[in-house]
Amino acid sequence: MNTEEETNGKPFQISESDVHAHLQARMAQRGVTLTEIQQALAAGWEATDCRPGTSGRVLVFSYQAEWEGRFYVEKEVTVYYKIRGEQIILLTVKARYGQGFARGVDFDEDRV
Secondary structure, three states, X not given: OOHHHHOOOOOOOOOHHHOOHXXXXXXXXXXXXXXXXXXXXXXXXXXXXXXOOOEEEEEEEXXXXXXXXXXXXXXXXXXXXXXEOOEEEEEEEEEEEEOOOOOOOOOOHHHO
């Protein structure tokens, strides 16, 4: 299920105002941008490690850069959120750096 299906076909519009202080801190700590969150929500696949009542989307990005002094080929971003009516509530975001991350079955590289 993607975020459009969860909101009756309407994609979410995420902006800076949707990013609360906790999420801003996690984004800075984990090296995730608002654009990456937007892309993960739009083109990522369903996260399989969500708690009940929580949804998540995962997307792997080509990274080809250093993070905390080490070079990484890819970055996997996972966004966790809840849906309340037609509103998305962003909860937190995770990032893993490495290479060879698994891709979900509903991943479409052309959508990124």
